[in-house]
Each structure stands twice: as C-alpha cells, then as structure tokens.
Amino acid sequence: MNTLLEVKNLKVRYGNIEALHGISFKVDEGEIVTLIGANGAGKSTTLLSICRLPPPEAPRVIEGDILYKGQSILNVPPHKIVSDLNMALVPEGRRIFGNLTVDENLKLATYARTDGSEAVDRDFERVFTLFPRLAERRKQRSESLSGGEQQMLALGRALMSKCSFIMLDEPSMGLAPLLMYDMFRTLKVLNQEGMTILLIEQNANLALRFAHRGYVLDTGEIVAQGSSEELLADPEVKKAYLGG
Amino acid sequence: MQKHTFTISLFAGIFVLTALAQFGVINQYLQSVIMLMGVNIILSTSLNLVNGYMGEFSCGHGGFMCVGAYVSSVVTVLLFSKNHILGAPLLPPSLALFAFPLALFAGAAVAAVAGLVVAIPSFKTRGDYLAIITLAANYIVISAIDNMEIIGGPRGFMGMNATVHGMEGLLDIPWMLLWVLFGTVFTVWLLRRFVTSTLGKGVPAIAQDEIAAEIMSVDTNRMKLIAFMLSSGLAGLAGGLFAHILGYVNPHSFDIMKSTEVMVMVYLGGMGSLSGATLSAVLFTVLLEVLRPLEIWKWVVIPLLLILLMQFRPEGIMGNKELSDLFPKLKKYYSFK
Structure with a gap:
C-alpha cells in the first residue's frame, strides 16, 4: 500500500494558543481513516491545516510537515490543493x-x-x-x-x-439517522471504487464501524490508534467515546 | 434571424439615434442627456461587478473614473491641442479619429492599474474595512490631481474639444454620441460575457462564501484582482468619455459625491443584475434632469427616494434577476449567453 497522506509531528497554533501538540498519522491509498475525538480535540484544525484555508480561519503550522504522495504541501495554496493535487474537502457546515x-x-x-x-x-x-x-x-x-x-x-x-482523496468534516452533523446511514453507505461505495477517505467524526461508533483504521484525538494529541476492530474493543476508547 | 433580433435592433437603435442627432431631430441638450446616460450605464454596471456580483462594498468608483478622464484627456490634448505646458499638437487633427479610441484605452488601462490600490488590500481585508480603503483611494486620486499644477490642479483641465473637432473635420457626424453608445454596448457586453463565463463564476462564489470558493479551487486572490481591475478599468473608460463629452474636467466632479451617485444607481437597480444596473442608470439620469428645476433641493429629494426604496424594496428594482429571468420570452430574441 502506498502512503497517500502523511502528517508528521504537526504543531499548529491559533494566535498564541497551540491547538495541536505534534500529531502524526497517515492515510494509505484506498483506505478509509477516521479521526475521532470530542469537541475541541483538534479534529477540524487538522483538516484546516492540511487545506491551508485563507485567513482569518487559517491555523498556523509552526512545526512538522504534511506530505502528500511524498511531497510537502505546506506551501501549496488552497485552490491548488484541489486543482493540482486532486484532494477535496467537504467542510464542516457544508x-x-x-x-x-x-x-x-x-x-x-x-x-x-x-x-x-x-x-x-x-x-x-x-x-x-x-x-x-x-x-x-x-x-x-x-x-x-x-x-x-x-x-x-x-x-x-x-x-x-x-x-481521488476526500476529506470530510463531520458529515453526519445535523442529519437524521436514516440519512446518516445512507451517506456512509455511499461513502463505502466510493471507497470500493478506489476513493481514499479521511473522515472526521464525533459519532465515534458509526465512524469506526465504517473506517478501516482510526486515530483518537484528545486536546491536540493522538491518544490511541489502530484498526477499527482494535479501537472498538479498546476499553479506554469504549469508556470515553463509545458510551461504555 | 429571430435569435439575432436583439443584436440587430441594438445596432439599428445606435444608427437611428446617431441619424436623429445628425439631422437635428434631437437637440444638443437631449444628446448630452443620452451621452450622460451611457456614461452612467458604464459606471453602474462596472461597479455592479464589485458591489453586486462580488459582494464587496467599493465606494470609490469616482476615483477610477477620474484617473481615466485625466489620462485620456492628457493624451488627446498632448496629441491634438495647443497647450501652454504640453506644447503644440504632435499629430495633425485628421488622425484624431484613430487616436481617440487609443486614448480612451490608455485611460482605462491606467485606471485598471489604479484599481490595484484597492485590489491588493482586498486579499486580506473585507467588508467595511475594504470600504474605507476604497474611500481613501478616491481621496488619494482627487488630492493628487488637485496638487498637479501641470494638468491644472483644482482649476481643472481642458482642450479636449480639439480632438472632437478633429473627428468632425474628417466626417461631420455626432462622433461623441457614437463613441458613448459603442462604449456602453461594449461594457455591458464584456461584463455579461465575464459574469456568465466559467472563470467569472468565481466572482459570485467569493460573494457567497470565500472559504467554500477556495475549496472549489477558485483562486480568490486572482479573482479579486480581475474583478477590481476590470471594474476600475471600465470606470476609467467612462471617465474618458465623460471628459470628452464636456471638453473640460475638474477633479471635484469625481469626488465622493460622484461615487455615491454610482452606488445609488447600483443599489437602485439591484445588486448582481446587469439589466437592473442599466435600467437604473437610465432612470437616474432622467430623474436628475426632471428634478433639475429643484436645483440643489434635488439632493434632498433623491436620497429621500433612496430611503423609501430601501424601506419598501431593499433588493432594488430588479433584485438579482435579469430582465430575461422575469420575461423568459425575451430569450428567443438573442443567442448569446
């Protein structure tokens, strides 16, 4: 499997406040990877840093690197990320x-x-x-x-x-359960056609059932990672995110 | 044939108007009102690109008009009139016809470059803050010209009539009317092409949601640069025409009052509607003439009308619809996008 996206020791700041304290994760080609975590854990910040959206919303990367197909994309302007690198973002709030x-x-x-x-x-x-x-x-x-x-x-x-790579920021937000399942089924179909997906979700249960691998973010750090089965079985994760 | 009805009637209209002016059916006064109408249409449609389609609030349009007016005037005076500073005419008056469009173009081009003063700050500044920058740009232009003795300073600048006479010497028809009509058609055509093009779709995208535009791979900085420069360039074209209609320019005819007039036309017509901006420019010019007997009181009546408009129809005459959206049958009569 080729690594498509690799985030290395990423530290990100909003003004003087550090939001990510050096996180690392990777997404392989053809995979569905999910980042789960509570509000304020840094999930959306991670996506915004990858896309480098314009100010004032832009978080500032102060350390670390983001590699896409082995190339650093820290200096690529956001509109090029879509047009030249074939990445797409489905942003929070649509x-x-x-x-x-x-x-x-x-x-x-x-x-x-x-x-x-x-x-x-x-x-x-x-x-x-x-x-x-x-x-x-x-x-x-x-x-x-x-x-x-x-x-x-x-x-x-x-x-x-x-x-060929979609990042989704909380696609289930504000959706009725039935529609939510529909949405995820569609994503699964896309994935089977070869789409790589990075999914950010608060609904950890749903996300882990659907993804191949997952990372758990907590206040700017990755506290657990592994295959979805492992995370679903992890007692700590269960307790904190899956409701017992 | 039917598909070209609009284009044909447009050019027929230009021809008829010119002929009527030529044979004295419409007098000088009416001609100047028509020309002013054309200039106002150029101004309001070009400002509509920024204030309507792009959702910014530019209130310094008069400044760019001023740049265009002065640059094109200096070019034509330099070429065709005797001026105590710029010296004897460089070209014989018979070339005026060919040099005039180039002078207009030069004015528009320099005005477009002046648009950078607003375009570059707009990368990081939006809304009210950008509005203040545009206001400052207007003042900078007026004050700079006020202080340039070489082009008359606050006394204004004249001598453009020599060029108009040069053209009339070649063929005695109402040239300025013709140029204004062509300039107006050109402007509306260009803006229409731009906002309906794929590239131009980026402009309303910025108005709606800059972040979303960016993730749709719209290069927002480039789009703003294009929109501001196009808008100010066309304002420069309007300025060039205006200067040659009157034969005299004064920096204070382009101050914040002028910019306000243009804004009134845009908001009266409806933001994001070219037919609205055209319609309101026509109405506004007529209104100014009708209310002329009121003298300075017209500046009480017109703002009052604006207040009433904002109260009862805040989206302007046309909203953000085009005439062809309201009357779909019109679409039969033209084939362009």
Missing part, C-alpha cells in the same frame, strides 16, 4: 452556495478542471446516480434543500472536482 441551484453548485466544482466536457458530463451522471434526490432537484436553489440533501450536494460537489 458551505454550499445557497443562492445557486444544485446544478450550478456542481458546475462550480469543475471550475479548475481541464479534462474536457465529456469527463465532466460523466461525473454529473455519476453524482446523480449516487444521489437520485439531487437529480430531482437540479434546478432548485440549494438553500431550499433539506439538511440531508445539502450534505449530499456538498459530497457531490467534492466528487465533481475530480478528486
């Missing part, structure tokens, strides 16, 4: 463009693609096959979609950017 229609949102994701309209059309087909609900609402303004549909749209948008 951040879809509310006043654009479903179609337009998806089209916007192809903004930097240069591989021609045929490939784009194929990806449109794929997104609408995965999410038939979106196909029904193509012409609808996306702010009028339900929370679950908006999450589908956020994921669909990531798929339209021709990515």
